[in-house]
Amino acid sequence: KQKGKGRSHYALFEERMERAITDFARMESALRTAISQDRIVPYFQPIQDLETGRTIAFECLARWNDPELGWVRPDRFISLAEESGQIGRLSDRLLRKACAAARGWPKDISLSFNISGLQLRERSLGLDILSVLGELGFNPARLELEITETALVRDVPVARESLDILSSTGVRVALDDFGTGHSSLRYICDFPIHKLKIDQSFVRTMCKRFESEQIISAVLGLAHGMGITATAEGIEDEAQMLALKRLGCDFGQGYLIGRPMPAEAVAGYLQGQAEYQRQRLSA
Numbered sequence: 001k002q003k004g005k006g007r008s009h010y011a012l013f014e015e016r017m018e019r020a021i022t023d024f025a026r027m028e029s030a031l032r033t034a035i036s037q038d039r040i041v042p043y044f045q046p047i048q049d050l051e052t053g054r055t056i057a058f059e060c061l062a063r064w065n066d067p068e069l070g071w072v073r074p075d076r077f078i079s080l081a082e083e084s085g086q087i088g089r090l091s092d093r094l095l096r097k098a099c100a101a102a103r104g105w106p107k108d109i110s111l112s113f114n115i116s117g118l119q120l121r122e123r124s125l126g127l128d129i130l131s132v133l134g135e136l137g138f139n140p141a142r143l144e145l146e147i148t149e150t151a152l153v154r155d156v157p158v159a160r161e162s163l164d165i166l167s168s169t170g171v172r173v174a175l176d177d178f179g180t181g182h183s184s185l186r187y188i189c190d191f192p193i194h195k196l197k198i199d200q201s202f203v204r205t206m207c208k209r210f211e212s213e214q215i216i217s218a219v220l221g222l223a224h225g226m227g228i229t230a231t232a233e234g235i236e237d238e239a240q241m242l243a244l245k246r247l248g249c250d251f252g253q254g255y256l257i258g259r260p261m262p263a264e265a266v267a268g269y270l271q272g273q274a275e276y277q278r279q280r281l282s283a
């Protein structure tokens with residue numbers, strides 16, 4: 001009897017495994033098709049100078065709207081792309097599209113671009129990115145790469161080599177989701193880091209939890225002490241905005257400032273911002 005029960009459990013397990021494998025295979029091939037057919041497109045979210053209100057950059061955030069699957073979340077398809085060896089190809093095509101769009105923006109607005117941990121372990125990353133910039137005639141000084149601390153944990157020499165090459169041409173590097181990884185402080189010394197992006201979990205709770213505000217304040221002290229800047233992510237309301245300004249945070253990003261938008265919407269957004277600034281000054 002016991003044995004029979006065991007078998008049926010095992011059969012159930014096998015069934016689940018099979019389903020998981022077919023799901024993975026189906027998603028993997030859907031992703032392959034989506035990349036080939038350019039269905040994964042860059043959206044752009046504004047990053048603002050908190051003192052002046054000026055837009056200093058847009059972060060490229062990948063979006064996939066599949067005719068069959070609908071919207072697939074980036075967390076999901078980025079890790080799928082990593083697991084199925086497609087992240088390099090996806091990132092290359094996205095970077096080209098993002099640079100092409102950013103070429104049409106005012107020259108003082110930068111492009112921020114996310115690089116996955118796996119890519120940093122690829123020896124050719126630095127030269128691959130520079131060759132895209134060269135081909136498209138995109139000024140390296142207008143590009144900022146966002147990397148996560150956890151990405152730096154492995155293969156430190158390979159990652160450092162890429163980041164050093166990129167940095168020497170003027171590309172800047174931001175540590176994304178700062179405060180959520182491990183032994184983060186080491187990396188500020190060991191790598192060419194130009195900016196810290198304070199994770200949205202701290203911003204979300206800063207007006208409710210004293211500790212969060214203290215952590216943000218400490219990170220700002222750290223950044224400024226090292227002669228670099230900080231961006232707060234995930235600003236959703238005025239109270240957070242005011243508190244961050246009061247603490248002297250350099251830059252901000254979040255739904256309050258602007259949601260991620262398709263390339264076609266950027267010009268309209270900038271026009272609206274300029275209008276708003278004019279009204280504010282004349283008021």
Ligand code: C2E
Pocket residue numbers: 045060061062073074075078091094114115116146176177200233234235236253254255256260
């Ligand atoms: P991230 O780089 O930390 O990007 C910030 C995420 O916060 C984005 O989620 C953005 O839409 C969201 N966000 C911005 N403002 C707010 C806000 O006020 N409130 C809330 N609740 N969320 C806000 P998204 O677009 O879903 O991307 C998730 C993550 O996927 C990104 O986190 C990034 O790690 C990764 N990702 C997205 N695009 C790419 C890409 O092209 N390449 C790589 N390697 N990773 C990417």
Ligand code: MG
Pocket residue numbers: 059114146176
């Ligand atoms: Mg990012």
Ligand code: MG
Pocket residue numbers: 176177197199200233
């Ligand atoms: Mg982030």
Ligand code: MG
Pocket residue numbers: 177
């Ligand atoms: Mg994140």
